[in-house]
Amino acid sequence: MIDLPHPPPGATSGPYGLPRPDLDEAHLALAEIYAEITDRIWHQLLRETRLTGRETDPDALDRVIEAMKASDPITALCGRSLEIRVAAFDAIATGRELIGSSA
């Protein structure tokens, strides 16, 4: 039996411990796959999207995800993962807002 924590350690914000993905999560996701060559790939993505990597707005993440999906096949999978996590966060957060607004 593999332990899958709910919520994951360190995740203290967001519904069910799911924080909305940001550029840091995108960078970390790439680091898990690419290890020592991560920074080269990350800076390439930042150049393509004309970002500094310090942005915190959702639009910046959307641009990086699109750039990842247009990149090599493994980076594209990683971008797709982030897109799914964003969709899950937004769907649940929206649901909570709807519940809250009717209360």
Place this chain on the structure above:
Amino acid sequence: MSTLLHHRLAARERLEALTRYDVDDPHLKQQLDAIAMRTAMHLHMPTALTTLMLDNAMLIAGGHGVDGWLRGGPGGPAEWAFCAQTVLTGEPYIVSDATKDPAQCTNPVVELDGVRAYAGAPLITPSGQILGAHCVVDVTPHVFSEQEIAELQAAAEDVVTAFEQHPSRHSPQFTPTFFTNG
């Protein structure tokens, strides 16, 4: 997400295996939906799915009875995915009543989507990589028989065959259509 979970799912060889299939091919999706429908009918379950575990999320590649699931999205976070267990252990993962399972009782898909019973079989490629799972889900508790699990595993083999028939352009098996048309 959990660093350990992410680390295990992000194994380069497994992700490379995933890139060898054209998971967006509409014909593949049709085949996966048909297999899911057959599995759901044979096991008398309302929902059957084929999922692919990406590095930190689950992608629903095909299914039957999935409407309204996971907020209608394309998948969900890996840490919420029962199928992550199936992939990481490489063996069938079975939950008869998720509300009584310490590992799953606080899972959002249990609390929000009402999932109670789950059985998943790993999708193992000829090279031994595990892409995802073929699974059935019910909103009522269910004790799965050995025969049901064997049937699920056989269906998972059919799913892998379907993937093998749809290589991506990154696969050694890929043949451009201009070689095959006419």
